[in-house]
Amino acid sequence: MSLLETHALTARYGDFQALFGLDIHLEQGETVAIIGANGAGKSTLMRSISGVLENGADQVCFQGEPIGNLPASEIMARGVAMVPEGRRLFPSLSVEENLLIGTYGRKVQGHWSLQTIFDLFPILKERRNHPGTALSGGQQQMVAIGRALMSNPRVLLCDEISLGLAPVVIKDIYAAVPRIQEAGASLIVVEQDIGQALKVSDRVYCMMEGRVTLEGTADTLSREAIHDAYFGGAAA
Amino acid sequence: MTDFPVYRVQTQTRASYSAGAVCVALIALFILLPTFASRGLIQDLFFIFTMLVLAQFWNLLAGYGGLVSVGQQAFVGMGAYAMFGGVILWGLDPVPAILLGGVAALIVAIPTAFFAFRLQGAYFAIGTWVIAEVMRLLVAQWKVLGGGTGTSLPRTATREMWATEWIQATFDVRGAAARDILTYWLALALMIATIAGIYWLLRTKRGLALAAVRDNVEAAKSVGVDAVRMKWLVYLVSAVGTGVTGALIYVQKLRISPDAAFSVTDWTAYVIFIVVIGGIGTIEGPILGVLIFFILQSLLADFGSWYLMVLGLIGIVVMLFAPRGIWGLISEKTGLQIFPVRRRLVIGAQPNKED
Amino acid sequence: MIWIDTIIQGILLGGLYALFAAGLSLVFGIMRLVNLAHGDLIVFAAYLILLLVSLLGLSPFLAVIIAAPIMFGVGWALQRHVLNRVLGPDILPPLLVTFGLSVVLQNALMEGFSADSQRLPAGDIATASVQVGGLNLGVLPLLTFASAILVIVGLNQLFYRTELGRAFRATSDDAVTAGLMGIRPDRIFATATAIAMLVVTLAALYLGMRANFDPNIGPARLIYAFEAVIIGGLGSLWGTLVGGVIIGVAQTVGAAINPEWQILAGHLAFLIVLLIKPRGLFPRALD
Numbered sequence: 001m002s003l004l005e006t007h008a009l010t011a012r013y014g015d016f017q018a019l020f021g022l023d024i025h026l027e028q029g030e031t032v033a034i035i036g037a038n039g040a041g042k043s044t045l046m047r048s049i050s051g052v053l054e055n056g057a058d059q060v061c062f063q064g065e066p067i068g069n070l071p072a073s074e075i076m077a078r079g080v081a082m083v084p085e086g087r088r089l090f091p092s093l094s095v096e097e098n099l100l101i102g103t104y105g106r107k108v109q110g111h112w113s114l115q116t117i118f119d120l121f122p123i124l125k126e127r128r129n130h131p132g133t134a135l136s137g138g139q140q141q142m143v144a145i146g147r148a149l150m151s152n153p154r155v156l157l158c159d160e161i162s163l164g165l166a167p168v169v170i171k172d173i174y175a176a177v178p179r180i181q182e183a184g185a186s187l188i189v190v191e192q193d194i195g196q197a198l199k200v201s202d203r204v205y206c207m208m209e210g211r212v213t214l215e216g217t218a219d220t221l222s223r224e225a226i227h228d229a230y231f232g233g234a235a236a
Numbered sequence: 237m238t239d240f241p242v243y244r245v246q247t248q249t250r251a252s253y254s255a256g257a258v259c260v261a262l263i264a265l266f267i268l269l270p271t272f273a274s275r276g277l278i279q280d281l282f283f284i285f286t287m288l289v290l291a292q293f294w295n296l297l298a299g300y301g302g303l304v305s306v307g308q309q310a311f312v313g314m315g316a317y318a319m320f321g322g323v324i325l326w327g328l329d330p331v332p333a334i335l336l337g338g339v340a341a342l343i344v345a346i347p348t349a350f351f352a353f354r355l356q357g358a359y360f361a362i363g364t365w366v367i368a369e370v371m372r373l374l375v376a377q378w379k380v381l382g383g384g385t386g387t388s389l390p391r392t393a394t395r396e397m398w399a400t401e402w403i404q405a406t407f408d409v410r411g412a413a414a415r416d417i418l419t420y421w422l423a424l425a426l427m428i429a430t431i432a433g434i435y436w437l438l439r440t441k442r443g444l445a446l447a448a449v450r451d452n453v454e455a456a457k458s459v460g461v462d463a464v465r466m467k468w469l470v471y472l473v474s475a476v477g478t479g480v481t482g483a484l485i486y487v488q489k490l491r492i493s494p495d496a497a498f499s500v501t502d503w504t505a506y507v508i509f510i511v512v513i514g515g516i517g518t519i520e521g522p523i524l525g526v527l528i529f530f531i532l533q534s535l536l537a538d539f540g541s542w543y544l545m546v547l548g549l550i551g552i553v554v555m556l557f558a559p560r561g562i563w564g565l566i567s568e569k570t571g572l573q574i575f576p577v578r579r580r581l582v583i584g585a586q587p588n589k590e591d
Numbered sequence: 592m593i594w595i596d597t598i599i600q601g602i603l604l605g606g607l608y609a610l611f612a613a614g615l616s617l618v619f620g621i622m623r624l625v626n627l628a629h630g631d632l633i634v635f636a637a638y639l640i641l642l643l644v645s646l647l648g649l650s651p652f653l654a655v656i657i658a659a660p661i662m663f664g665v666g667w668a669l670q671r672h673v674l675n676r677v678l679g680p681d682i683l684p685p686l687l688v689t690f691g692l693s694v695v696l697q698n699a700l701m702e703g704f705s706a707d708s709q710r711l712p713a714g715d716i717a718t719a720s721v722q723v724g725g726l727n728l729g730v731l732p733l734l735t736f737a738s739a740i741l742v743i744v745g746l747n748q749l750f751y752r753t754e755l756g757r758a759f760r761a762t763s764d765d766a767v768t769a770g771l772m773g774i775r776p777d778r779i780f781a782t783a784t785a786i787a788m789l790v791v792t793l794a795a796l797y798l799g800m801r802a803n804f805d806p807n808i809g810p811a812r813l814i815y816a817f818e819a820v821i822i823g824g825l826g827s828l829w830g831t832l833v834g835g836v837i838i839g840v841a842q843t844v845g846a847a848i849n850p851e852w853q854i855l856a857g858h859l860a861f862l863i864v865l866l867i868k869p870r871g872l873f874p875r876a877l878d
Contacts, residue, residue, distance in 0.1 A: 050771055072770035081771075088768040092760040101761050101772050104754060151773060304683055306627075306690075351862065354869040357682040358625035362817045363865070366858050369814065373855040384851075500810065505694060512687050541698035548694035555688045556676055 001064045003028045003186055004049070004080065004155050009059045009068075011044050018044040020210045026155065031177070031187040033201035033218070035194050037230060040207040042190045043085050046159045049188075050082040051075040062155070077106065081153035085160045085190075087144040089132035096128040098143050102150030110152030111183040117146040120176055138169035145173070149180065156185045162193050174200060194226060206230060255574040266424050270407060270417040278420045282488060284530050285423035289430045289481045290503065291510040291522035293474040296434055298508075299517035300443075301470035302450045304357070306504055307364030308478050310348070310371045311341040313498035315479030316486035317375055323393045324381065330389060331398040334422070334483040341479020342472060344371065349471050353464075365500065372498035386493025394490060419488040426484060430477060431575075435519055437473075438577040446470065447577075450517075501544075509551045515561025519575040524563045596726055597847045598840055603728070605819075605839030606736030607801065609832040610794040611812050612819035613742050614787030620826035621763045621783045622678060627689040630813030631696040632788065636662050636795035637804050638700055641709055651711045651796055659792045666788030671781040678780070693809065700806035711799035735797045739835070742790055743828045749786075750828075759783060763826075811854075818861040824871030833872060837864065 005025035011018045019041050026032050034042050047053045049060055051072035060068035067075050076082075081102070089098050099117055118125035121142040127135060132143055141161055148156060162170040170193070177200050181187065191197035197204060198218045206214035206229035214221070214229030270278060290308070298304045315337030322333035348367050355363040376384040395411060403414040437443050449463045482503070486492050496502070506529065514525020529547070536543035558565050567573060615629045626632075636658060643654035673692075677684035719730040750756040758779055762769040766776040798804060798812070818838050823830025838857045845856020864872065 052767060052771065071775065072767075073773050073775045076771060076773040084768055084771060088765055090761040090764040090768070092764050093757060097757050097760075100754070101757055101769075101774070104758050104761075104772060104774050106773070147772065298683065304686055306686075351866065354865070358619075358623070358686065359821060361625065361627075361682075361686055362814070362821070366814060366818065366861060370855065370858045370862070373858070377851065501694075505690065508687065508690065516683070541701040545695050545698040545702070548691040548698070551691035552673070552688050552695070555684050555691065556673070559684060 002026060002061075003030075004060075004062050004188075006045075006049070006060050007058055009045070009048060009055060011041075011048050011053055011055070018210050019048065022210075022212060024205055024212065026186055026188055029181070029186055030203065031181060031189065031201045033197035033204045034188060034190045034207060035192070035197050035204060035226070035230070036207035038192075039209075041210040042207055043159055044210075045207070046082065046085070046157050046188070046190055049075075050080065050157055076151060076153075079151075079154035080157065081148040081151050081155070082157040083141075083144045083148045083159060083161055085163065087137075087140045089140055089143055089147075091131060091133045093132055094129050095124055095132050095135065095143055098132045099124075099146050099150055102147045108150070108152050112149045112152050114150075117149060120149075120179060121146060138165050138173065141165065141169075141173055142176075145176065145180075149183075149185075152183075153185055156180060156187050158187060158189045160190055160192065162191065162196060170196065194230075251572050252574060252576050263424075263428060267421070270420065275409075275413050275416055278416050280530070282416065282420045282423050284526055285420075285427040286481055286485050287506065287510060287529070288522060288526045289423070289427050290478060290507045291514075291526055292430050292434055292519070293477040293481075294504075294507045295511045295516060295519075295522050296437075296470055297474040299511065299521075300438065300446050300450060301467060301474075303467060303471060304361050305352075305364040306361045306500065306508075307366075307368035308474070308507065309498045309500050309503035310364070310368035311345065311475045311478035312482030312485070312503040313368070313375065313494070314340045314344050314371060315482030316492055316497045317378075317381060318479070319483035319486060320381055320387065320389065320492055323389055324387070327393075329396070329398050330393055330487045331418070331422070334480060334487060337483025338476045338480040341475045341482075345472055345475035348475075349468060352471075353467060368498055368500070372494045375498070376494040382493070384494060386491065386496070388491045389487075397487075416488070419484060422484055422487075426481065431519060431523075435575050435577070438519075442466070442469070443577060506547075509547050511561075512551055513554050513561060515563030515567075517560070518563050518567070519577075520567070520573075521561050521563040524566075525561070528562070593847075597843050599726060599728065600732070601840030601843035602836050603732035603736050603839070604843060605832070605836030606732070606739040607794070607797055607835070608815045608819050608838050609739040609835030610735065610742060610790065610797060612816035612823075612831045612835055613739070613746060613828060614790035614794070615813075615816045616820045616823070616826070616828055616831040617746060617790070618784055618787045619820060621759050622780050623682075624674060624678060624685050624780075625682065625689065626674075627686060627813065628692040628696055628809075629689075629791070629816060630811065631693045631700075631809030632662075632665075633791050633795050633798060633812055634804060634806060634809040635696055635700065636788075636792045637711070637799040638704055638709070638806075640792070640795060640799060641704075641711060644711060651713060651800060655792055655796045658795075659789050662788040662792045663785045666785040666791075667781045670784035671777065674784070675777050675780055693813075697806050697809060704806065706805055706807070708803035708805045709799070710803050711796070713800035717800060731797070731801055735801070738793060738797065739832060742793065743832055746786075746790075746828050755782065815857065818857070821871055822861060822864045824874035827871070827873040830871060830873035837861075 002025040006022050009019055009022040022045060034045065036042050044053070048055050051070055051074070055068035057066040057069040060066070062078060062080060067078065090101065093101065096114070099114060123139055124142055124146060127139065132140065135143065145161065161173060165173070174196060177187070189197060189200060201218050203217050204215070204221060205212050206226060208229060214225060290312070294305070294308055318336045318340030319330065319333040322328040322336040323330050352360055352363050352367065381387055394415065397415060397418065399418055400411060400414040403409070403417050404411065407414070407417065409417070438446070446466050449466050482497070486497065510525035510529045511522050513528055514523065515521025532547060533543065536546060554561060560568070611633060615626065618624055618626060639658045639661060640651055640654045643649055643657055644651055647654070673688065674685060677688050713731065716730055720727050721730060721733070750759060758769070758774050761772065762774055762776050762779045769776055815838055819831050819834035822834030822837055823832070837860055841860035842853045842857040846853035
């Protein structure tokens with residue numbers, strides 16, 4: 001039994017079908033990267049798993065239990081947390097409050113607390129009383145990751161965490177990934193930056209037009225194979 | 237030779253052609269109705285026609301213009317008081333004085349719009365309500381027209397009203413009944429003009445722009461639609477239409493008071509329910525709505541406040557479960573459109589090469 | 592001296608309007624919901640207190656303690672089962688549903704209690720007054736004003752110092768992301784409306800003790816409340832108090848000039864503030 005899996009997952013926005021029967025899985029302790037061009041359906045997949053979009057119950061299973069039709073808040077409570085695309089910090093909340101919101105309404109146990117988040121990203125401790133949106137892009141991304149970690153999730157979904165950030169900042173943020181893995185979370189990382197994705201992940205799914213076109217471990221996939229999966233088959 | 241598919245933009249539907257024929261027949265029937273109908277029926281139809289006109293204008297404002305006003309009673313009241321003022325202060329005949337109602341509504345609508353358009357959404361709704369309240373309170377200070385207690389049209393003015401003598405002679409009825417027939421015909425004409433006018437407006441380029449503004453202000457701006465000008469247009473048109481209707485209603489009622497003429501329940505709440513229950517954003521909706529409203533009122537009239545309670549509950553239920561109203565349900569199930577304003581792209585062989 | 596008295600009476604009256612408005616401000620600030628039935632809910636609560644007073648022979652102050660949890664439940668159920676269904680980018684559905692509710696409430700009260708004016712028996716306190724520096728101030732208006740301050744301090748503490756308040760603000764910012772953080776927006780909204788109904792109950796107590804009420808006075812209270820909220824600026828509770836005071840002072844000053852101008856003066860003050868500052872006096876930085 002996988003930690004998290006999807007079965008023939010479909011998604012549509014009105015008349016537009018965004019996902020066509022996706023089967024992916026995530027094992028305990030694993031980090032999986034999902035790569036693909038803009039519009040491939042990566043973010044839709046994240047939104048489906050996290051419960052922003054509603055699915056059939058059996059289309060998403062967590063620890064063997066169907067969660068596809070649960071609301072986002074319930075999926076989060078079961079241990080699947082998300083770092084949403086664009087960070088989406090709460091502008092009315094300070095940095096510290098943004099982090100604390102990750103534990104709303106329940107006691108959580110585990111490695112992550114305000115203290116350990118501040119250890120992971122020391123700059124946030126300095127800025128704890130600033131409004132979340134007053135921070136730089138990279139710092140905001142740290143808050144978004146910390147906010148999701150505060151619930152001590154079993155699965156962390158990271159949607160385009162490098163988007164719009166300078167390379168040196170991206171490096172800083174990805175430097176935190178090993179410590180997140182050590183603390184016991186399994187990760188699904190959506191990335192447009194293929195190099196970064198291959199570096200942190202054990203396995204890679206490549207998506208195109210709502211389908212998985214390639215799957216494999218990071219070290220066995222050739223550049224050509226990824227290129228083909230990314231852009232739609234060998235050029236004629 | 238290759239046959240290219242030919243595209244035509246079409247707004248007519250088959251139903252709209254046959255509906256057109258039925259409409260013409262109905263109008264003819266309505267015009268001739270006073271020759272044989274009872275006075276009660278004429279009065280009921282006057283009520284239905286005038287409420288329908290108010291509903292069409294509110295629908296233009298809220299359903300097409302996206303301007304949810306809770307203050308249309310301001311224009312009913314100003315229109316009615318302007319008519320009274322014209323008759324009492326200037327000695328005008330009540331019938332031409334109805335036009336004063338439209339002018340007065342326009343005059344108060346312009347500064348009102350400057351103010352109200354600074355407000356968005358819910359603020360706009362409350363703002364228009366407050367403005368209507370201010371007008372009610374100001375008019376109540378107007379002692380010549382009876383102040384807070386109101387006044388009646390002078391007998392001399394009502395007795396000699398335009399065309400009533402001719403109607404009395406032709407139909408062999410007394411003065412009061414003749415006045416009912418006169419106001420009935422005026423209401424009929426106003427209703428036809430309103431529906432035809434709004435239908436025409438919605439089918440012009442302006443109407444298309446209006447739909448664009450309602451659906452997405454930003455997108456409409458980006459294709460060059462002047463959203464602000466469209467808002468002004470529907471606001472002023474609705475104000476004038478509502479003012480004229482208010483004046484006409486009070487020619488028939490003869491007696492006016494600020495509380496009645498600026499009543500939020502009578503001139504806005506009822507109207508909103510008519511539009512919502514019938515189907516907002518369609519011309520057919522208010523027609524269906526006013527009929528349902530009238531039937532409910534007749535059935536429940538003896539039960540006092542139960543009537544309004546039922547009306548409110550129906551409004552809530554419709555909004556929760558059928559937000560496009562009863563006409564929306566019908567047209568969804570059957571595809572029926574009597575006043576089609578939606579443009580449809582028809583693909584098919586071109587019937588006429590010269591086209 | 593007469594003018595100072597008039598203005599102080601106006602400020603105290605503003606406390607009552609701030610009480611009418613505080614619940615509205617809370618709900619409006621969190622979910623942008625315009626509850627057109629707010630005034631009728633205040634009147635409904637006043638009748639509920641009246642019922643408890645006459646059935647159980649309680650003092651109105653005790654009856655409020657029973658009425659408050661009932662109103663809390665009413666608010667929760669109303670939001671959870673009716674209003675949450677119509678929340679969205681389109682403001683028309685919630686406006687129309689609450690407008691319908693307003694009509695239903697008014698007529699239900701009319702059917703149940705008739706159109707006769709009622710009053711909550713306040714006892715000696717209704718006429719008691721204290722001398723402050725040559726001014727004669729009613730105890731009840733002072734109590735109303737103090738309650739308004741307490742309510743606003745309390746709501747601000749709730750909003751900025753508690754976990755629930757954090758969730759209120761987060762949901763108000765971005766309901767979808769709040770859901771991803773384990774918050775259920777539908778429950779947050781229901782809780783907010785329920786808390787607003789607690790304030791409504793308190794407002795109803797003072798409304799009913801200070802003046803006569805009947806089933807039809809709700810819409811006018813709604814307008815005063817709204818004017819206070821809009822003058823103060825969306826989401827600012829202290830602004831709401833200032834807004835209430837402005838309306839109150841305008842009304843008493845207007846009435847001192849000519850009794851017929853009381854209500855008119857309040858509305859005009861509102862329109863003037865709005866002309867000068869369309870977003871109110873203390874708009875929240877974000878929005």
